[in-house]
Amino acid sequence: MLKVSRKFEYGLHAIVYLAEKSPDEVVTVKEMAAAIGFSQEFMAKALQNLKKAGLAVSVQGVKGGYKLGRPADDITVADIGRATEGEPHLMRCSVEKGKCEIVETCPHRGYMFGLEHKIDSLMGETRVTSLLGHSRPKA
Numbered sequence: 028m029l030k031v032s033r034k035f036e037y038g039l040h041a042i043v044y045l046a047e048k049s050p051d052e053v054v055t056v057k058e059m060a061a062a063i064g065f066s067q068e069f070m071a072k073a074l075q076n077l078k079k080a081g082l083a084v085s086v087q088g089v090k091g092g093y094k095l096g097r098p099a100d101d102i103t104v105a106d107i108g109r110a111t112e113g114e115p116h117l118m119r120c121s122v123e124k125g126k127c128e129i130v131e132t133c134p135h136r137g138y139m140f141g142l143e144h145k146i147d148s149l150m151g152e153t154r155v156t157s158l159l160g161h162s163r164p165k166a
Contacts, residue, residue, distance in 0.1 A: 035108055042107055117139055117146075118143075
């Protein structure tokens, strides 16, 4: 079955975690990784991709770390996916044009492209704010 990548999973958790903080609150990678329960090394890599995409901002200095790069209501799950993985694709032929042996006769191509589009649309409609409060069980 379909499975999201670890990079996407880390990116999604990181953005939701930052969205739960006040807009000016800066969080270290160490704090975020410990709170979520992820590897600090992988969290740092995910945040680099999120920073490049403008979804997170790094703050330098003694009290440095990360905060959201724009309001949570302006960030979609699709934004996070593109920042961590690039454009969505389910099949080899949607990424490597001309690399599939049966591209001309494939009976499933239309269905799979439609499925890819539906997933991308759903992710594009899902704002980070709709995920707040669902990220971790409350103690």
